[in-house]
Amino acid sequence: KAGVTQTPRYLIKTRGQQVTLSCSPISGHRSVSWYQQTPGQGLQFLFEYFSETQRNKGNFPGRFSGRQFSNSRSEMNVSTLELGDSALYLCASSLGDRLPYEQYFGPGTRLTVT
């Protein structure tokens, strides 16, 4: 099976702009989770989508949003970018409907905000 893919891999944006990142899960996986990773805060959970519904949510401001399509592909959007949003954004997919919820990660999108 093909692995989790994320596009784009690298992105440079300016403060105040908005950005959309895309994640295609492993075929058959219905859950997609998003994480933000920075040197200072480590790996932080953003949200998880399962069958097109947001099922779990981390503690991030409303500028961070996401959605999932009927084919399980997911997008996350960050509006009004701030310098602190510079990070590696990781998505992970899993079957999502049964334990143990093992996750398979994509390579990440490196976002730089200037």
Place this chain on the structure above:
Amino acid sequence: SQQGEEDPQALSIQEGENATMNCSYKTSINNLQWYRQNSGRGLVHLILIRSNEREKHSGRLRVTLDTSKKSSSLLITASRAADTASYFCATVETGANNLFFGTGTRLTVIP
């Protein structure tokens, strides 16, 4: 929020030595998983241990789980330079349907 705390935060050893890293968590869990992340890349699943298991092996990896102490350890035997990476524990709380990741241990194996 992050469920697990890992210790040490960083570990540096010589090739051939064993590396041990620890993870502590706060609530009742269904299972605990260990992941590895090479610099700036995605995480890779290494091994999973269920709450009713005490020890598990996979190749050079040995994981233990002590639910009474809410802690786990990952032992990598006969380390290699290629083991240099960050290692994260992640837990699935009882009744939950997602993972919570720990803070990670940065392992450096010196050739």
